[in-house]
Amino acid sequence: MKCLRGIIICAMMSQSVYVTLVFAGFCVMRYCSTRGGVRGWDFRDVLFSGYAPDGGMFMPESVPELSPDTLRRWRGLSYCRLVVEVAALFIPAQLIPRDDLQVLVDEALSGFSVPEVVRIARLKDGLTVLELFHGDTLAFKDLAMTCTVRFLNYFLQKDNRRATVLVGTSGDTGGSAIQSARGLPGLDVVVVYPRGRITSVQEKHMISCLDDNVHVFAADGSSDDIDRPLRRLFADTELVKSHSLMSLNSVNWSRVMIQLAHFIYAYLELSGLEEAEADAALPELEVVVPTGGAGNIAAGCIVKQMGLPLKLVAMVNSNDIVHRTVATGDFSMAANVTQTLAPAIDIQDPYNMERVFWMLLGRDGASVKTMMEEFQRSRRSSLPENLHKLLSQRLSTGTVRDDGILETMRRCWEDNRYVLCPHSAVAAWHHYHCPHSAGLNRCYIATASPAKFEAAVQKAGLTFDLPEEVLALDRLPTRYQNLERNLNWCKDWEDRLRECIQSVGAARKNGGTFYT
Structure with a gap:
């Protein structure tokens, strides 16, 4: 139903916490594609979709603005x-009532190993680390994945239907999707990972799960190689419709939406907001993010658009496409994905940058469509001058090679007796090599536990006692299928995955189990 343009002040929560929202056009949050071909979808439609039918990615048609008063009340x-507060901005109560939303989030985050779910480590010389890795698979993906899977299950139970999740992973997403969805009666999960390009712990989090609704494939290629047959499968509208095929990569809006929360949490805890005068400008916080597929940094850009004064820094490893794009406007993939000590960000196709481009271009879907289709066709593009200028104003970047990762891990240990995982070290390198501006607080995002990357820790000359839950993975049986590389590998992988999806669907239709 249409409403007057303007400011809507909505009462939220029993303790009179309010949020000021600015909407243009609609009282109910609706979603559109970054390529302009789809508008007016609701959260449930988007949750079950992955890519939009026109090949784009879903974004809110209007982004709520957070007032200074709201931020102070949320402190x-x-x-x-x-x-819950953040999710309620984007999920209308008509779809998930507030009380149900609270229950779903509480259940999703109840299994984390620290009571506060995320934890802040305040180290020497202003090195402040936001630890996001205390979930089942020891990676930040667990925060958004557990919530997203709960939302899925909520709707599946209400509608008495099933869905099939298809996930390509560079290491952490697959394990998180599996652990979040294992055993759920209405959801099958098909995961493809790059064999030999992830750590043993990442692999075991996937292949040791023997639940009947989990189907794992090890592909002889990179994570970007895996994305090619997956895009073809999602483009098969009949397959998508008949099997309710969907994605749980950060293509899925719900994943990005939940990730908004840790940027806001970091700001409320670390910016110095509590010390600022009520009528003064909000203090700025610099947030440094290790970046691969760019879902996390896209969430930071959305939060910045919502009104938080963030200074965002995207740090990458040798797969430096995001750095080159920001620094020079060269949005082009290298010939090959480089294997590094930080494998979860070994990505040359940072697909969530499409969301960032769309925001910066004023939601110009036609321009985004032209640029992204050219990029997918030729694997290279040069940003228009106006877009490059806006991007470089919104985002800073840096690139770190493996020797820099090891140097950072050693230095952090020597200074603090604190072990960083190699991805977190990609971010923390910035602390040791970029001067700290006076009066500007900084936060470094730690995306994974060092327990997942024992070889890198050892290569840095450090020791780390593995937790029992990691040691126990070696004692578990495994199940997976190989996707071999040949001259027609992309079509072969597509056919194998389609056959799996169809066979699983047939088994569920007959009410039986899939594995004997």
Whole structure:
């Protein structure tokens, strides 16, 4: 139903916490494609979709603005409570009532190993680390994945239907999707990972799961190679419709939406907001993010658009397409994905940059469509001058080679007796090599536990006691299928995955199990 343009002040929560939202056009949050071909979808439609039918990615048609008063009122909320507040901005109560949303988020985040779900480590010389890795698979993906899977299950149970999730992973997403969805009666999960390009712990989090609704494939290629047959499968409208095929990569809007919360949490805890005068300008916080597929940094850009004064820094490894894009406007893939000590960000196709481009171009879907289709066709593009200028103003970047990762891990240990995972070290390199501006607080995002990357820790000359839950993975049986590389590998992988999806669907239709 249409409403007057303007400011809507909505009462939220029993303790009179309010949020000021600015909407243009609609009272109910609706979603559109970054390529302009789809508008007016609701959260449930988007949750079950992955890519939009026109090949784009879903974004809110209007982004809520957070007022300074709202931010001050949110200061001190628990992480779980903050996730609910953020999610409620984008999920209308008509779809998930507020009480149900609270229950779903509480259940999703109840299994984390620290009571506060995320934790802040305040180290020497202003090195402040936001630890996001205390979930089942020891990676930040667990935060958004557990919530997203709960939302999925909520709708599947209400509608008495099933869905099939298809996930390509560079290491962490697959394990998180599996652990979040294992055993759920209405959801099958098909995961493809790059064999030999992830760590043993990442692999075991996937192949040791023997639940009947989990189907794992090890592909002889990179994560970008895996994305090619997956895009073809999602483009098969009949397959998507008949099997309710969907994605749980950060293509899925819900994943990005939940990730907004940890940027807001970092700002509320670390910016110095509590010390600022009520009528003064909000203090700025610099947030440094290790970046691969760019879902996390896209979330940071959305939060910045919502009104938080963030200074965003995207740090990459030798797969430096995001750095080259920001620094020179060269949005082009290298010939090959480089294997590094930080494998979860070994990505040359940072697909969530499409969301960033769309925001910066004023939601110009036609321009985004032209640029992204050219990039997918030729694997290279040069940003228009106006877009490059806006991007370089919105985002800073840096690139770190493996020797820099090891140097950072050693230095952090020597200074703090604190072990960084190699991805977190990609971010923390910035602390040791970029001067700290006076009066500007910084936060470094730690995306994974060092327990997942024992070889890198050892290569840095450090020791780390592996937790029992990691050691126990070696004692578990495994199940997976290989996707071999040949002259027609892309079509072969597509056919194998389609056959799996169809066979699983047939088994569920007959009410039986898939594995004997």
